[in-house]
Amino acid sequence: MHSFDFKQVDVFSRSPLKGNPLAVVFAADELSDERMAAFAAWTNLSETTFILQPRDPRADYRVRIFTTLKELPFAGHPTLGTCHAWLEAGGVPMAEEVIQECGVGLVRIRRQGAELAFLAPPLIRTGPVDAGIVERVRLGLGLERGAILRSQWVDNGAGWLAVMLADRRQVLDLQPDHGQMLGLAVGVVAPWQPARDGDAAQFEVRAFISGDGMPEDPATGSLNAGLAQWLLMEGLAPPSYVVSQGVTMGRAGRIQVEQVGDEIWVGGPVVTCISGTLTL
DSSP states (O other): EEEEEEEEESOOOOSSSEEEEEEESSSSSOOOOOHHHHHHHHHHHOEEEEEOOOOTOOOOOEEEEEEESSSSSOOOOHHHHHHHHHHHHEEEESSEEEEEEETTEEEEEEEEETTTEEOOOSSSSSSSOOOHHHHHHHEEEEETTTTOOOOOOOOOSSSSSEEEOOHHHHHTTOOOOGGHHHHTTEHHHHHHHHHHHSSSSSSEEEETTTTTTEEESSOOOHHHHHHHHHHHHHOSSSSSSEEEEEEGGGGEEEEEEEEEETEEEEEEEEEEEEEEEEOO
């Protein structure tokens, strides 16, 4: 049995319990793959991360990211949450930006006042989604024919495909049949209508991972990073915008997207909810 420093943080919210929770285990080099996976399944959170010594000398730390079912090469809210926990615990980056090493390589993270933002990694799969898969998604979301206006692969390591609907209310009213979408990671996006919805955000997003211990994710960095690359490339979003996510789960996630030249940054606030010691 070994003891590890531990934090549980809330990502994409300034208020505790309103964002996306993440468990972070420090100095986890002694843990086996099996033990990491078992602990991640036990937390029953969408992701759990383990901080290790970097292998790449350019990195400030290395992180491994686990869902309740598998390890991911990259995920957004775990990237920001782990960085926040590392800095709060006294981590000092080698340069102005924090450099995280993970399965997709090195990820740049910058501090913006009290908030953090990561540089969206390249997509490993893009392009149109096969019509048969789109039909599975339509049925799984309980939508009428024609309700899905656009679809695109936006996979940066977590397997995301995205579909666009016309109206925020359609997104909020979804009651998915997860059996129809097993094996798929599906993001759904629609624009806000300022006259009705206000201007606190410009898009509503929901993220479904059917079959996972958390079949809906309340605030998703990786999906929004992929969505941003699609929406900006197609001219469907302005260079800077805010996403609302998690409303139907009682959350109030806010994800900030900003395009700076050829770079897309995805960020938001992080707060710590639990600090302590873990024994495994």
